[in-house]
Amino acid sequence: MKIFLRIAAVLLALAAPAQAGDAPKPAREITDMAGHKLRVPDKITKVFSASYPLTTLMYVIAPDLLSAVNVPITDKQKPYFAPRLAELPAAGGTPGQNRAANPEEILALQPDVIVAWTDPMGGHPPAEQSWAQTGLPVIYMNVSRIDDYPAALDFLGDLLDRRARTDELKTYVVAALERVKTAVARVPPEQRAKLLYAESPDGLATECDSSFHMEAFRLAGGDSIYHCAQATHMGMEKISLEEIIARQPTLIVALDPKFKDFSAQAPEWRNVKAIAQGRVYTVPKLPFNWLDRPPSFMRVLGAQWLANIFYPQALPLDIKAETKTFYKLFFGVQLTDADVAQLLR
Template sequence: MKKILTLTLCLALLLGLFSGCGGKRYDPLAGVETTVFTDDAGRDVTVPAGITRIAASGSTAQMILMTLVPELLVGLASSPSTAQRPYFPEEMWTLPTFGQFYGSKANLNMEALIDAEPQLIVDLGDAKENVRSDMDGIQKQTGIPTVFLEATLEEMPQAYRKLGRLLHREAEAEVLAVYLEQTLAMAAENSAKLPQDARKTVLFGTGATGLACNAEGSVQADVLSLVGAVNAIHSEEISNRNGGTTVNLEEVYACDPDVILLAAGGPYDTLAESEWSGLTAVKNGTYYEIPNLPYDWMSSPPSINRVLGIYWLGNLLYPELYDYDMVEKAQEFYRLFWHYELSAEEAEQLLARSTRKTRREGQ
């Protein structure tokens, strides 16, 4: 009898596990009107006609969806930190965390996803070679309609418009799409005015040492070329993950960049008293820490934050061309995209470590 009871209990547990984690507990298309949406992977996906519950495939998609339809998100790829929380609607602070759905950092919590019952999973980003099979795999694994929209910086305006049509937020999406188009046009116009000998070389370093660099050709570093700068780091093997391309200090001295950008958590505070001190950028005080709330303004992940990065970096490198008040630009962006009224004092605090230092004595 004990063996029978034990087997029965094990069977019940297994059934519960499969119903909770197998993506089959519910059918998001059952009993609802549907329509067919063609995504940017060329897939015809049947989706509910009226979508009220969505999930993001990862952090890049989450950021874009937060700017347009935060109220539709039923969970997050990553939960906000204490520092990020003020920029998130309070109702999002306690949403379940699903994790990353696919890729090298995949850590999907299937049970949390199924419990939240999203009607749609949205993936946004650059179109990788296997994007179609990735989307098919997620949809098969979860049983939830999954769509991909290309959201490189150049394609970002259209990504918003497509999201607007899909989620019935056309008017709101159009406002953001127009802002993005105007930003990209401004950057293209200003960059075209810069002769080659006026273009500043920039090292974009990440990590605790600053030596994990986003090299030329990396998606993480595309803001550099857009504003008219030259990436100081070139590599035959371009990495968009795990901090990019690792270099040594000797290589940094060999290129001796005009400007150094460091991600938060890097060696910004000690640069002038370290082995970096002989570099031209350090001597001239042209090294900066990238503002990073609610997300890094340049990358990590390379999402909508890069648009604000265009304004910031352009103004920093070429203020005669990118001629505006950066505090006011930050306030405008936060109001439009993060639905947050950023005060002038808050904006100045965000920018405090991204302003020029005075030249060191004796230089």
């Protein structure tokens, strides 16, 4: 009960400065990507992004409109973003995806709207209950699959009046996805890369092949050795070394950089051919993970990186040059050869 009284007080405080002659903001009706119809201001000047995958997209489309970030910008990330982002409060976000944002704190930031990610595992009741307390328009967007990004960019460009920016990003995304799909289609099913996604330092946490965490791997034509149904958002399914040896992945993609050294020195891993042959690749992580955690637009570059590793003849991509192109377009950063080498090491 106390939280509702505090929110009511905040709403009254925000309304207090309005004068009798003040006109309400002109509004328009939209339909969000979850099919909800709602009214939003004609011109949106401030946004609270409740979901990290969407917040990362806002970083490269409209950083000036963000009222807060979900998690603090790290020192390593700062060179890639507008300086103001590092000065914004870290307010959390959707319950179960981030530290839960406090509805009172959101109201105090005075955003025009909230944007939120449609739950990739279906439904979003906890989020809806949380955001309903603010009385603000909540706009749901779908970016669970990499193929969702062209439509999401169109939607966000129209919503925020940033269509010129979203159009140039969309052009790149569409071309990149088509390039990967065309290359993978040339590879017979029996020749698809058989892989282990090793997420923990010891290599014994992975993902189900159907998990949304594996989206970039599937797009790149990879076949995970761990076939199961995802049960939780977190994933990180346990797999034994005995199972890995029995299934013999032809290569391993490691989330934790410690795994490569650990597996090379651990005698029990020598029975895994991918380790013996040195076919272990560590996921690049700046400014975000290229594949997952968060599942962001970086997956567009990550899928190209994977497909080039899996099928270099089908996709003979100069990944260093492609990385420079991607970072220039999305982040406005001109990478040197040394920068790229550091990212890909």
